[in-house]
Amino acid sequence: MSSLPLVLNGARCSFVVVGGGDVATRKVKTLVRSGASVRVISPQVSEYIQALADAKSITLELKTAGDEVYQASDYVVLATDSTEANQTQADLARKAGARVCRTDEPEDNDFSFPAVIDRSPLKIAVSTSGSTPALTRYVRERIEAFIPDDYSRLALWMETLRNRLRAEGSSKERGQFWRRWMRSQAPEQILARHPDLAEAITEKLLNGEDEVRGEVFLVGAGPGDPDLLTFRALRLIQMADVVFYDRLVSPRIMDLIPTDAEKIYVGKARSDHAVPQGDINQRLVVEAQQGKRVLRLKGGDPFIFGRGGEEIEELAEAGVPFQVVPGITAASGCSAYSGIPLTHRDHAQSVRFVTGHMKNGTCDLPWNELIHPSQTLVIYMGLVGLPEICKQLIAHGMPSDTPIALVEKGTLPDQKVHTGTLNTMPDYVKGREIQAPTLTIVGSVVNLHSKLGWR
């Protein structure tokens, strides 16, 4: 079927809807929202349609449709539950010069309703001309996920700017300017609720100056499964000119980076510090000052054992603009994907995140504070120090049969969950090749894994 999508001015259209059931109700809802004038013809109607009629938002005629109703109508929607009735009415309506949409026979349509992603004034319509509604809905849902609600705000902002440029009689109103504007950081600044910065960029572009303002996006990439990225993270990843990433960012997430972006590895294997932290901080500043969009991509959440704070401190001091995007931290990801809730009314009322990173053969932790019967302990970077951690917890009074879990490569396809007790785990680990990254969870919630583990 060949088709032509058009956008109608709702306020200038009149629709007749024949039928009063579910299908008719859905169409009436859509039409009323568009500002169109709507007349419903049906002996019986849903409560919703009746309410609209009572509120004078539509006109309702409780009767069977005949040719007289089509005389002054542009568009007719046939949504009765009888194919024969729809056919008869279609013939009558067409004879009167109206265009027809049949909800039961898409092949016989003069027009059809697309699925709409509504970010007014931006509207995105998806259509298969009524032939495969399930596919239309599916595509709409996918697009819906990528176009945040905030696009309404962006569209309104652009509309205002466009009106202003028109009023000023500016020739910049068209073509070139808008292309450069869309590629600049102005749209992203509006989405990040910095209209002042968007304004400044816009003025520069209007004055013909190139935008030479870099920015750093400090983005949490989550624990590994790309499905756990936030929408904002994905959007910023796709905008990057240069990316600094470390070991914890999974290959499947790296695949989302534009192919022409420069990728710089600054990760640290535990013993070999690939790039000292001070150098990373400095390089972020330098790249941004060259006007690039710099993506600093970090595993999990940038502010949880991620040194994100140190990196942006340096940016703030150098006056480089930045944004921070939270990510799902390993504790949340591993907890969910292993079926070990971190709190649970019967087990733990609090949870504590600590780092088990070893320095000079020991980890410096406030052991006494960690011993608490109704507290879950989550230990990041605790694999190497595991024997020491178990020993110290027992020595400070934690029962040696306290359950402990190691979540290896949490949320990744090869995730493994190892469980035991403080007593057994050190020996268990010795006999196996458990790989980083691994997260340690201590507390009776671990017992829930056997029942709630779902992966």
Ligand code: SAH
């Ligand atoms: N900022 C990160 C943590 C960095 S510290 C976050 O919020 O998650 C690195 C430690 O995080 C690792 O040693 C490991 O203990 C834990 N970790 C990170 N990703 C993990 C994963 N996918 N599975 C298990 N542990 C993980």
